[in-house]
Amino acid sequence: MHEPVLELSGVSFSYGDKAVLEDINLIVNSGDFLGIVGPNGSGKSTLLKIIVGLLRPATGTVKLFGIKRHLFREWTRVGYVPQKVTAFNHGFPATAEEVVMSGLTAMLGVFKRPGRHERQMVDEAMENTGVSQLRKRIIGELSGGQQQRVFIARALVSRPQMLILDEPTVGVDVEAQGKFYELLAELRREQGITLLMVSHDIGVVTEKVQSVACLNKKLYFHGSPEDFWAGENLSQLYGSPVRALYHAH
């Protein structure tokens, strides 16, 4: 039931000679909701790119669903919403439905055209994320919150068991954020999906997640939100004034 869906051991990474991640060890179990927090430039997005196979670690191993990364082929089991997907300009010429359908490309290959089954999967993903009524709308003309849901639908269309989100609430208004967290809770409850979310909003995140990981090149902490707040994690990550600031609300 709670077998690891993700295991990192001794993972390091550099861009050229700039070391960005150092000796990361992390296990995420099935059904967990993990929030990864850390200051700007702490390597959060880089870590996610390594997990989803876009970057190769310099050292260490990554296992997905118990399979070593270089042998792993079942990428449809992993949904990924990259950072800043909602920063489209108005002219971007795809409809919401086309964006969601593009999430099936990995499954279909480039040459196969979508059939009835694929259309059903698109319908289902759009329904589950509450964007069915936007299907013919141009993506660049939607609000930040609407675009976010379309991209979550795109990540969910292959029915992944793990959903990975990079700063999903940036550029999304407060009301849409509330709905977004409701959607995540529903996905966990009804589909048992494992969630991995990067955010810099520590206050909000620690209210919503089951466990927290603090990253700043190294992984400083991994545990419950309660233990996170009980420890000296914020001062380690950001310096001491931040701790007082976050405790104030």
Ligand SMILES: Nc1ncnc2c1ncn2[C@@H]1O[C@H](COP(=O)(O)OP(=O)(O)O)[C@@H](O)[C@H]1O
């Ligand atoms: N493609 C890249 N080439 C060189 N350096 C990069 C690249 N992407 C990110 N970096 C640098 O690596 C560090 C970590 O970046 P990133 O993983 O995006 O951090 P975060 O998501 O926590 O803000 C930063 O210093 C950033 O400037």
Ligand SMILES: [Mg+2]
């Ligand atoms: Mg980032």
